[in-house]
Amino acid sequence: MATEPKDNEQEDQAQYDDIMPPDAPYEDGFNMKTIWAVFFVGLVMLPGAIYLGLVTGGNMAGASEWVTIILFLEIAKRSFIRLKTQELIVIYWVAGALLGVGVKLGGGAHTYGGPFGGLMWDQYLIQSPAAEGLDKYMPDWFVPPLSSIVYAERTFVHIDWVKPILILFLVTVVSQVARLSLGYITFRVTSDVERLPFPMAPVQARGATALAETSAKQEGWRWRVFSTGTCIGMVWGLLYVVVPTLSSVFLTEKIEILPIPFIDFTGEIKSILPAASFGIGTDLIHVFFGFVLPYYVVVGSFVGSVLGNLVLNPVLYTYGILERWSPGMTAVPTKVSNEFDFWLSFGIGSSLIIAFTGFITAGRSMWAQYKKNKDEGNEGGSLGELPEGRGDMDIIWPLMFWFAATIGFIIMCQLLVPEFHWGWLIFFGFIYTPISSYIGARMIGLTGSPYGADIPYLRQAAILLSGYKGVAAWFAPLPIHDHGTAVRTYKQLELTKTKFVSYVKLTVVTTVVVFFCSFLFWEFIWRLEPVPSGTYPYVQLLWPFDATMQTLWLKSTVPEGARFGQGGLNLLIDIVKPEIVFSGFAAGGVLYAILAAVKAPTLIFFGFVGSLAQWPHMILLQFVGAILGKYYFSKRFGESKWKAYAPILLAGYSCGMGLIGMTSVAIALISKAVSTIAF
Numbered sequence: 001m002a003t004e005p006k007d008n009e010q011e012d013q014a015q016y017d018d019i020m021p022p023d024a025p026y027e028d029g030f031n032m033k034t035i036w037a038v039f040f041v042g043l044v045m046l047p048g049a050i051y052l053g054l055v056t057g058g059n060m061a062g063a064s065e066w067v068t069i070i071l072f073l074e075i076a077k078r079s080f081i082r083l084k085t086q087e088l089i090v091i092y093w094v095a096g097a098l099l100g101v102g103v104k105l106g107g108g109a110h111t112y113g114g115p116f117g118g119l120m121w122d123q124y125l126i127q128s129p130a131a132e133g134l135d136k137y138m139p140d141w142f143v144p145p146l147s148s149i150v151y152a153e154r155t156f157v158h159i160d161w162v163k164p165i166l167i168l169f170l171v172t173v174v175s176q177v178a179r180l181s182l183g184y185i186t187f188r189v190t191s192d193v194e195r196l197p198f199p200m201a202p203v204q205a206r207g208a209t210a211l212a213e214t215s216a217k218q219e220g221w222r223w224r225v226f227s228t229g230t231c232i233g234m235v236w237g238l239l240y241v242v243v244p245t246l247s248s249v250f251l252t253e254k255i256e257i258l259p260i261p262f263i264d265f266t267g268e269i270k271s272i273l274p275a276a277s278f279g280i281g282t283d284l285i286h287v288f289f290g291f292v293l294p295y296y297v298v299v300g301s302f303v304g305s306v307l308g309n310l311v312l313n314p315v316l317y318t319y320g321i322l323e324r325w326s327p328g329m330t331a332v333p334t335k336v337s338n339e340f341d342f343w344l345s346f347g348i349g350s351s352l353i354i355a356f357t358g359f360i361t362a363g364r365s366m367w368a369q370y371k372k373n374k375d376e377g378n379e380g381g382s383l384g385e386l387p388e389g390r391g392d393m394d395i396i397w398p399l400m401f402w403f404a405a406t407i408g409f410i411i412m413c414q415l416l417v418p419e420f421h422w423g424w425l426i427f428f429g430f431i432y433t434p435i436s437s438y439i440g441a442r443m444i445g446l447t448g449s450p451y452g453a454d455i456p457y458l459r460q461a462a463i464l465l466s467g468y469k470g471v472a473a474w475f476a477p478l479p480i481h482d483h484g485t486a487v488r489t490y491k492q493l494e495l496t497k498t499k500f501v502s503y504v505k506l507t508v509v510t511t512v513v514v515f516f517c518s519f520l521f522w523e524f525i526w527r528l529e530p531v532p533s534g535t536y537p538y539v540q541l542l543w544p545f546d547a548t549m550q551t552l553w554l555k556s557t558v559p560e561g562a563r564f565g566q567g568g569l570n571l572l573i574d575i576v577k578p579e580i581v582f583s584g585f586a587a588g589g590v591l592y593a594i595l596a597a598v599k600a601p602t603l604i605f606f607g608f609v610g611s612l613a614q615w616p617h618m619i620l621l622q623f624v625g626a627i628l629g630k631y632y633f634s635k636r637f638g639e640s641k642w643k644a645y646a647p648i649l650l651a652g653y654s655c656g657m658g659l660i661g662m663t664s665v666a667i668a669l670i671s672k673a674v675s676t677i678a679f
Contacts, residue, residue, distance in 0.1 A: 042517035050117070052661055053538075055537060093489055094510055120526065124531065127151060138472075140164075156519060165519075169515060174405050177405040181402040183441075185399065187441065187490040199294055201491040202644075225652065226651060228652060229653040232284075233657040233658075241664055242664040249667065249668050261617075262615075290624060292647055296601040298607065298622050299607065300603065300611070305615065306616055308613055312612075322337070322341045324341050325338060335615070345575070345576050346612070350609045353592065354609055413425050416472065419468060428462070428479045433480065436481070437481065
């Protein structure tokens with residue numbers, strides 16, 4: 001039985017010793033058991049994840065993984081087979097790879113359920129009212145022309161989809177190669193050299209360890225905490241997912257006990273706080289995020305969101321800066337109008353200061369490491385002492401793979417959009433992407449969240465400054481990436497003593513399986529009903545906003561003399577105001593200087609500046625979770641114990657929500673399929 005975590009706070013790597021014994025050997029977690037898990041997730045879990053993503057907007061990658069693990073554990077118990085921690089964490093990431101965000105060449109809304117989720121957004125974009133008149137400029141390798149029969153038949157099985165699907169597959173493969181290689185390099189630097197804490201890494205690692213205990217019939221404190229979270233998730237999922245999903249199947253109209261994804265009070269406060277946007281999120285998982293995320297990041301986000309929405313917006317409206325808002329607007333139109341009038345410009349400036357401070361912080365860290373190496377007589381630097389058996393390789397190999405993948409992106413872009421200058425591609429691929437990936441990895445290592453140092457709107461600025469005319473470049477696979485996100489997986493594999501080769505194997509297998517299963521089930525769901533439609537409240541509410549923001553940029557480069565032409569560019573120039581951009585940069589710089597002067601936690605800065613223009617709806621729940629965690633649960637259980645409990649509680653909640661949600665979704669999908677066949 002596992003021992004309780006000790007009640008003393010440790011800030012070094014020893015805080016993870018409760019996950020796996022320090023002297024435990026590294027093992028390969030990818031085998032026939034995990035291959036069966038790949039097919040199970042692809043054929044059973046994926047359609048439910050797609051459906052719930054459309055209904056609630058929730059990323060079921062995080063819930064469905066635990067459902068998969070629970071099911072395999074029960075099967076294994078009845079077969080007298082034990083699943084090791086290494087196998088469980090690989091199964092988790094198998095499900096994550098299959099259920100993750102869809103690849104979108106042109107940006108836009110997040111869609112779940114693999115690469116074809118991106119194509120589902122593309123078919124909506126070309127048909128959306130926001131894109132009216134732009135369809136004739138969209139290349140056929142991105143999406144079929146609006147005159148194609150595929151939109152009437154709602155199908156991917158047509159020759160018009162061959163080019164978009166082929167390009168999507170190539171981009172997916174090359175992206176995976178670049179992500180594995182550059183992600184490994186940034187992990188070696190941030191974990192082995194800088195030894196950053198990675199506060200979110202223990203969530204999945206401790207969850208897998210808890211389930212491995214029950215597989216070995218050695219249930220301990222991890223299993224009790226995980227079970228508690230699971231019960232909470234199932235109860236909340238009954239209200240949040242099951243009732244609206246099944247009521248739409250068995251009743252004449254859908255019943256929502258709680259509005260999805262939030263309760264909107266924007267209309268109620270219009271007379272007191274004009275142009276303000278306020279609501280309360282209804283997905284309880286954000287409270288659990290507040291338990292786990294760094295406290296000062298959540299506090300900064302809460303203060304920034306409340307100040308920006310409930311204080312600054314009314315003031316800006318009073319002084320005539322927010323001109324487009326009108327009293328009849330709800331949350332989404334208010335968001336669009338305020339973005340156009342002020343926050344888009346201010347956000348560019350504030351994001352620039354976040355990037356600037358990120359580069360400064362990273363530079364200081366690299367300089368400190370250089371001095372340390374010099375003092376130790378290792379002036380050439382080092383990537384750290386490597387744990388035996390982890391599966392590391394000579395750093396030259398991932399560098400070569402990343403170089404080849406970047407060349408692949410550049411060649412694809414030149415073939416698809418030869419008018420776009422290759423110099424920008426060289427800069428993006430070989431200069432900006434590695435720097436951005438390192439900063440992103442470092443922010444994950446520090447805060448647990450990707451508050452990276454991406455230069456905001458760099459892609460848009462490059463296309464505008466290049467003098468390019470048309471819209472194809474907006475959809476081209478420009479090599480602008482943050483591959484630092486892969487450090488999460490590498491860190492969790494290390495914590496669970498899983499060989500890194502397992503990650504390579506699962507990536508190869510899931511890339512193939514996800515493409516086939518994503519096609520199969522998005523085709524099925526699209527044929528049942530249009531996407532979006534009234535059946536899917538989340539996408540019906542928010543996709544029009546995402547389409548409006550995306551087409552704003554498309555219209556700015558349409559050739560002159562066309563319907564938009566210079567008018568689209570003038571609209572963009574009217575929206576992006578240099579003086580407001582500068583004010584955002586200056587305000588962020590002053591805040592950072594003040595926090596540095598008083599030696600306040602800099603995490604407040606990242607949370608505050610990054611959330612000024614964000615809705616407080618979800619951040620409010622995270623703040624509640626952070627307050628409860630710090631001032632109640634930490635005192636009741638002890639700070640160190642609570643830090644160990646919180647990630648497992650979050651994993652358990654995700655599992656419970658997934659169990660109850662997937663059951664209802666399965667019933668709904670079967671019912672819709674049967675009714676379609678019958679009529």
